[in-house]
Amino acid sequence: xxxxxxxxxxxxxxxxxxxxxxxxxxxxxxxxxxxxxxxxxxxxxxxxxxxxxxxxxxxxxxxxxxxxxxxxxxxxxxxxxxxxxxxxxxxxxxxxxxxxxxxxxxxxxxxxxxxxxxxxxxxxxxxxxxxxxxxxxxxxxxxxxxxxxxxxxxxxxxxxxxxxxxxxxxxxxxxxxxxxxxxxxxxxxxxxxxxxxxxxxxxxxxxxxxxxxxxxxxxxxxxxxxxxxxxxxxxxxxxxxxxxxxxxx
Numbered sequence: 001x002x003x004x005x006x007x008x009x010x011x012x013x014x015x016x017x018x019x020x021x022x023x024x025x026x027x028x029x030x031x032x033x034x035x036x037x038x039x040x041x042x043x044x045x046x047x048x049x050x051x052x053x054x055x056x057x058x059x060x061x062x063x064x065x066x067x068x069x070x071x072x073x074x075x076x077x078x079x080x081x082x083x084x085x086x087x088x089x090x091x092x093x094x095x096x097x098x099x100x101x102x103x104x105x106x107x108x109x110x111x112x113x114x115x116x117x118x119x120x121x122x123x124x125x126x127x128x129x130x131x132x133x134x135x136x137x138x139x140x141x142x143x144x145x146x147x148x149x150x151x152x153x154x155x156x157x158x159x160x161x162x163x164x165x166x167x168x169x170x171x172x173x174x175x176x177x178x179x180x181x182x183x184x185x186x187x188x189x190x191x192x193x194x195x196x197x198x199x200x201x202x203x204x205x206x207x208x209x210x211x212x213x214x215x216x217x218x219x220x221x222x223x224x225x226x227x228x229x230x231x232x233x234x235x236x237x238x239x240x241x242x243x244x245x246x247x248x249x
Contacts, residue, residue, distance in 0.1 A: 013042035013114060014093030018083035019101040021050045024060055026102035026215065034099060035066055039110035045090055047072040049083035081180035081188040088179060093172060100166040104213040112207055113169040124174030124202035127163040128211035142214060144206040153204060157194060157240060165189035167212040174202050186225060187232040194236055198243045
């Protein structure tokens with residue numbers, strides 16, 4: 001474990017990671033990137049959405065013997081949105097960080113985000129920049145807007161998803177009762193961000209620093225998924241236009 005940095009530990013953090021039939025190497029890299037954070041005061045909810053693979057995954061997780069880990073087995077495979085919601089519902093922290101089961105957090109990610117949210121109480125959630133990497137170890141930076149005004153933030157929703165979901169840390173009070181909508185199979189994160197910003201008027205932004213290594217797999221996304229993503233995006237943007245009151249008139 002790295003040196004203890006507890007500057008902001010008066011506010012407990014919950015980390016939510018849904019898993020589904022995850023490759024052991026990827027899962028261990030993701031878990032170790034969380035346990036190796038410079039910010040130590042958190043609970044780590046690992047929600048298993050693949051009950052048929054529970055024994056194998058639970059054994060991998062149990063091998064870490066870290067009392068911050070809370071293993072949450074699902075009885076049925078409900079999908080990533082439902083699994084994420086289960087973790088959020090169980091979370092006890094004032095902040096909730098999301099991480100995917102195959103991505104890698106930069107060691108200072110939680111420290112940076114907790115510090116930012118503590119210093120900026122008007123911000124409801126914060127993401128960050130990412131380094132996307134491929135199986136051949138090549139990589140590319142993924143840049144996300146660092147919004148400074150609500151108008152700028154709202155406009156960014158029409159230029160793509162303005163936050164990378166596994167880089168986001170929510171203020172629990174900002175989420176309140178809002179959760180990922182399982183109606184959306186590809187764009188549940190985009191929908192949740194939109195409802196927070198457009199329905200609840202929650203301000204959000206991204207840190208300028210890279211805080212996540214995002215894994216690209218060598219399997220191609222199917223045409224059906226691309227078409228579904230486009231359909232869901234259009235549906236969400238129609239909802240945004242019906243609920244916005246400060247976008248460009």
